[in-house]
Amino acid sequence: MTALTLTNVNKSFGAVHVLKDISLTVEDGEFVVFVGPSGCGKSTLLRVIAGLEDATSGEIRIAGEQVNLTPPSKRGIAMVFQSYALYPHLSVRKNMSLALRQEGQPKDVIEQRVANAARMLNLDPYLDRYPSELSGGQRQRVAIGRAIVREPKIFLFDEPLSNLDAALRMNTRIEIANLHRQLSASMIYVTHDQTEAMTLADKIVVLRDGRVEQIGSPMELYNNPANQFVAGFLGSPSMNFFPAGLVNEGDDRTMGVRPEDLFLSDDGPLLAQVIHVEHLGGDTNVIANVQSHQVTARLFGQHSIEAGQSLRLGFSAQKTFHFDADGLPAA
Amino acid sequence: MNKARTNPLNTFAMHGALIFYTLIALFPVFVILINSFKTRKAIFKEPLALPDTESFSLIGYQTVLKQGDFFLYFQNSMIVTVASLFLILLFGAMAAYALSEYRFRGSKLLGLYLALGIMIPIRIGTVAILDLMVSTGLVNTLWALILVYTAQGLPLAVFILSEFMRQVSDDLKNAGRIDGLSEYTIFFRLVLPLVRPAMATVAVFNMIPIWNDLWFPLILAPTEATKTLTLGSQVFIGQFVTDWNAVLSALSFAILPVLALYVIFSRQLIRGITSGAVK
Numbered sequence: 001m002t003a004l005t006l007t008n009v010n011k012s013f014g015a016v017h018v019l020k021d022i023s024l025t026v027e028d029g030e031f032v033v034f035v036g037p038s039g040c041g042k043s044t045l046l047r048v049i050a051g052l053e054d055a056t057s058g059e060i061r062i063a064g065e066q067v068n069l070t071p072p073s074k075r076g077i078a079m080v081f082q083s084y085a086l087y088p089h090l091s092v093r094k095n096m097s098l099a100l101r102q103e104g105q106p107k108d109v110i111e112q113r114v115a116n117a118a119r120m121l122n123l124d125p126y127l128d129r130y131p132s133e134l135s136g137g138q139r140q141r142v143a144i145g146r147a148i149v150r151e152p153k154i155f156l157f158d159e160p161l162s163n164l165d166a167a168l169r170m171n172t173r174i175e176i177a178n179l180h181r182q183l184s185a186s187m188i189y190v191t192h193d194q195t196e197a198m199t200l201a202d203k204i205v206v207l208r209d210g211r212v213e214q215i216g217s218p219m220e221l222y223n224n225p226a227n228q229f230v231a232g233f234l235g236s237p238s239m240n241f242f243p244a245g246l247v248n249e250g251d252d253r254t255m256g257v258r259p260e261d262l263f264l265s266d267d268g269p270l271l272a273q274v275i276h277v278e279h280l281g282g283d284t285n286v287i288a289n290v291q292s293h294q295v296t297a298r299l300f301g302q303h304s305i306e307a308g309q310s311l312r313l314g315f316s317a318q319k320t321f322h323f324d325a326d327g328l329p330a331a
Numbered sequence: 332m333n334k335a336r337t338n339p340l341n342t343f344a345m346h347g348a349l350i351f352y353t354l355i356a357l358f359p360v361f362v363i364l365i366n367s368f369k370t371r372k373a374i375f376k377e378p379l380a381l382p383d384t385e386s387f388s389l390i391g392y393q394t395v396l397k398q399g400d401f402f403l404y405f406q407n408s409m410i411v412t413v414a415s416l417f418l419i420l421l422f423g424a425m426a427a428y429a430l431s432e433y434r435f436r437g438s439k440l441l442g443l444y445l446a447l448g449i450m451i452p453i454r455i456g457t458v459a460i461l462d463l464m465v466s467t468g469l470v471n472t473l474w475a476l477i478l479v480y481t482a483q484g485l486p487l488a489v490f491i492l493s494e495f496m497r498q499v500s501d502d503l504k505n506a507g508r509i510d511g512l513s514e515y516t517i518f519f520r521l522v523l524p525l526v527r528p529a530m531a532t533v534a535v536f537n538m539i540p541i542w543n544d545l546w547f548p549l550i551l552a553p554t555e556a557t558k559t560l561t562l563g564s565q566v567f568i569g570q571f572v573t574d575w576n577a578v579l580s581a582l583s584f585a586i587l588p589v590l591a592l593y594v595i596f597s598r599q600l601i602r603g604i605t606s607g608a609v610k
Contacts, residue, residue, distance in 0.1 A: 052505050073511030085502035089524050099510035146510075158502075 001028050003154050003186035009058030018044050020210045031180050034190045035197040036207035042190045051075050063153050078147035079156040084139045086131040093127040096146045117148040137168045157189040194234050206230050228327035231256050242293040253330050256321035262297035268314030277305050367391050367579035391576030404563035412541050415480035416534050423488025428518050431496040448486030475551040484537040495529035531596040542589050560585050
């Protein structure tokens with residue numbers, strides 16, 4: 001069964017057209033990530049699904065039922081906000097149970113669900129504390145707990161990790177992935193961080209300027225990007241683009257090679273001037289200029305390369321991408 | 332640590348300036364208080380002297396308590412002030428919430444219109460207001476005063492509160508909507524507690540002019556039953572003779588409730604519960 005179906009959804013704020021003809025489906029139990037640069041409309045799309053904004057046109061179905069005119073609380077969704085949005089005057093327990101009390105659930109059901117969620121998220125010791133007495137990571141877990149207790153048809157996450165520091169972000173990412181496995185619920189997750197998208201998603205939706213650029217599994221998108229934008233957006237460091245003419249005389253296409261597919265080679269086609277080297281221990285990132293084009297190479301292991309030095313980079317022909325002037329793949 | 336803050340000379344100068352200002356501000360109150368406990372002769376002979384055994388007298392307080400229904404005036408002032416503040420805060424906050432939260436046609440214009448009252452003193456309309464009150468039969472009732480003071484206080488309240496409400500996190504309100512709270516619950520349970528410091532500011536700003544006002548009580552409700560404290564104290568000030576003992580005692584009385592209300596509201600200025608909601 002499909003958890004969510006969007007058909008030709010449009011959204012305008014006055015004259016500004018923010019979402020353009022978006023159609024997609026989310027299957028039951030699927031983890032879908034909306035990813036794109038800031039201002040691409042991914043958060044607006046999430047808010048339209050949540051019912052916090054009305055779609056200007058198009059149809060939204062949750063579990064088969066049209067919900068265009070249904071208020072957010074009746075759509076069977078729960079949302080986790082970037083800023084946590086906990087109620088400051090309520091204890092953790094009350095924060096988590098408010099929606100259930102609002103729905104008029106019996107007391108023992110509420111207690112049961114809050115206890116379950118608290119156990120799942122290791123929040124037991126904090127149930128009677130107030131949000132101001134919790135750390136950032138704990139607050140985010142409370143926000144997630146507040147979503148879990150509702151047992152929604154779809155979880156919506158709006159950049160839930162961007163307020164956390166790097167170490168905590170990684171932990172929470174794993175927790176969210178675990179949560180998805182345990183609950184096997186449908187989740188929609190908005191982020192601008194392509195690492196989060198790649199690591200969490202069953203299906204990635206890449207958005208740009210309010211349009212869907214490509215939908216697919218992380219590896220599909222990585223291996224067969226639909227256009228130059230998707231190719232450049234996914235993968236870290238991002239794909240190198242340079243005129244194919246650098247390699248093949250007279251070729252006017254743009255060539256793309258991922259940094260991890262470049263290697264040192266004495267007879268490689270690219271003569272590069274090293275600008276900067278990042279030694280990460282496991283990897284070495286070499287940022288270099290090939291004529292006037294900046295290229296990043298991610299070399300496995302440790303290399304003694306210094307800025308200023310020249311080297312030759314090679315790549316295998318199967319690992320290259322070609323795009324025409326419009327950014328579309330050109331064989 | 333900021334060096335300027337720890338420098339003892341700076342600290343001394345800062346506290347010196349603050350203490351100096353406090354003394355200047357409290358001096359008139361102090362003079363009123365000490366003179367209210369003195370005989371009439373002593374007030375004029377040495378206005379700044381403290382009351383001693385010779386000059387001590389409670390004659391002022393006795394006059395005040397005997398003459399006129401002082402407690403009724405007191406009660407009237409209290410009712411008018413508290414009711415006006417309540418209405419100002421309630422309607423001001425609701426209007427501010429609507430202006431800051433909802434996008435609708437003409438909301439900017441409406442906001443400007445509501446703020447216009449800050450620039451136009453309500454007393455300009457006294458004659459029209461009196462006309463209105465007479466024809467609605469509200470003249471000589473406390474309602475006349477409450478309505479006028481509410482109207483007088485609303486513009487600034489809407490202006491200040493809408494600025495503060497814009498700062499309340501959208502995520503928090505949206506979380507409430509998703510949890511199934513009604514717009515009223517979101518307003519009363521989520522937004523109002525977060526703008527409490529602003530509400531207290533508005534309350535303090537409005538309270539003192541209302542409590543001290545002589546103009547509207549004199550014009551709209553001068554009967555014995557509806558006199559306010561400020562108006563009631565005027566009986567002691569005559570064209571030829573002024574009973575200074577009584578005036579000073581009445582004023583001393585009048586300070587107390589404002590002080591109490593101020594303490595209540597200023598405590599609200601301390602935030603604390605508000606932190607931890609977002610970020």
